[in-house]
Amino acid sequence: MTISQPEIKTFNYTGGKDFTTRLLTVTGASNLSKLAQLIGVPRTTIATSHRRDMIQHEIIVRICLVTEASLRYLTLDEGERFKKTEKSSIKTLLIEKRLNRNLETKGHIPLNLIPLEEYNLEESSTTVVEQKSSFFFVNTLETNTTLGKYLIDIDSSLSINHLYLLLDKNW
Known part of the structure; x- marks a missing residue:
């Protein structure tokens, strides 16, 4: 028995400098070193993402859970940084x-x-x-x-x- 489900295609993630800039914006960190310290990862992890057009999925999940930032904003650079709700925390x-x-x-x-x-x-x-x-x-x-x-x-x-x-x- 097979399940008929449409294929889940890969998204066109925007990484690199754009990604780290969005992380800085959402967290309020002033530079990449402070961002690394804030989220508890080595500076080299952030620097690698910055230089090699990569994104760090685990970091995105952590930041979204803590700040309630938009997943689409962080990964795809689409939409608002934070979802607009009447009663946002x-x-x-x-x-x-x-x-x-x-x-x-x-x-x-x-x-x-x-x-x-x-x-x-x-x-x-x-x-x-x-x-x-x-x-x-x-x-x-x-x-x-x-x-x-x-x-x-x-x-x-x-x-x-x-x-x-x-x-x-x-x-």
Whole structure:
């Protein structure tokens, strides 16, 4: 007994530089090294795709599952980056980077809001700050600095410490 089914033909995938550019766009990574670090693959894997007109199917599946990006957009460069739905859990948050003691806008990052909800953060009051290839999610509504646990970075050594403001306003 045979099954009568039409042949499933191969798609004309668009790989190479176009593919890696779409990955950068969907993930919000600023360069190929940061993309490799973000998705946990060697830089050479991304570089090979970039130079040899290839696509990495496993990477596409992972990115689509995490970001809800369009599979057609990533593989075929067709349609929108993200499916437009009324109730999408994917939002774009502003990324800022610390330069000369100031925060400067670097770009945007698409992000699933479920992790924000788990930490009681809201999209409208959360800013993403990038520092040394790390992303920090900052609640901009929290302005009371008199008492609490703080992430402290001294010479690239990170620690979480309980700090409080002394009466004479010194730490």
